[in-house]
Amino acid sequence: MINKIIKSLEGINERAAAIEFRGDANYTKACMETLTSLAYGNNYxxxxxxxxxEPTMNEWLYDMxxxxxxxxxIFHIQKIHLVVESEWKTGKDEQEYDFYKLVQARAELRLFIFQAKSVEDRMNYFKDIVERSSIAQEGDNYLLACWNDDGGFTFGSFSKGGGWDYLSN
Incomplete structure (x- = not known):
């Protein structure tokens, strides 16, 4: 699932460059439309x-x-495959607030979409939060998608108690 999500979000890079959109709402819209298409393609x-x-869709606890x-x-959930939170403000406090929602989420994968000037430092910051958390469980899986000033995503994946499994840009 991680590779499919990365591939679908990488397409945002081209969309952003082609239409030169800027602004939190536009990035969020593009990400959510891309992820919605991928979810439907997997029958979720x-x-x-x-x-x-899907114009009638509503948020439920998380961004997606x-x-x-x-x-x-539909309200009796058999399995949660993915939980997504995003925060485009670059401050640690704003991002940490949304990231903590993922720490307590019970899902196969937790995706956090954000932006930062120092991608590696911020990703390590979030991994440290998970490692220190008493609520996060060993083996919980995270995918971080950081939009950077070069106009593209850098991805990092890790599990609580494990190292970085994947890092690309």
């Missing part, structure tokens, strides 16, 4: 931002949730 139910793919509902009701 999605809670997230209303967008051109991919899940498999129980057959009797």
């Amino acid at each position: 139910h999605v809670y997230g931002h209303a967008n051109i793919i 949730v991919w899940c498999t509902p129980e057959p009797q009701s």
Whole structure:
């Protein structure tokens, strides 16, 4: 799943360059539309931002949730595949607030989308939060997508109790 998410978000780089959009709302919209398409392609139910793919969609606890509902009701969740939070403000305090939502989330994968000038330092900062957290569980999986000044994402993936599994840009 991580490689599919990375590949789909890498497409945002080209979209951003082509239409030269700037601003938090536009980046969030582009990311959420891309992730919604990927979720539907994997037959997941999605809670997230209303967008051109699904204008009636609503957020549920997080910016986006991919899940498999129980057959009797979409509100009875069988499995949560992905939880997404994003924060485009570059301050640690603003980002930390949203990142902590992921630390307590129970999902196969937690994705945090953000921007920073020092990508590696900020990614290590978030990994340290997870490692110190008493609520995060051994083996919890995280994917970090950091938009940088070069106009593209840098990705880092790790599990609590493990090292960096993947780092690219």
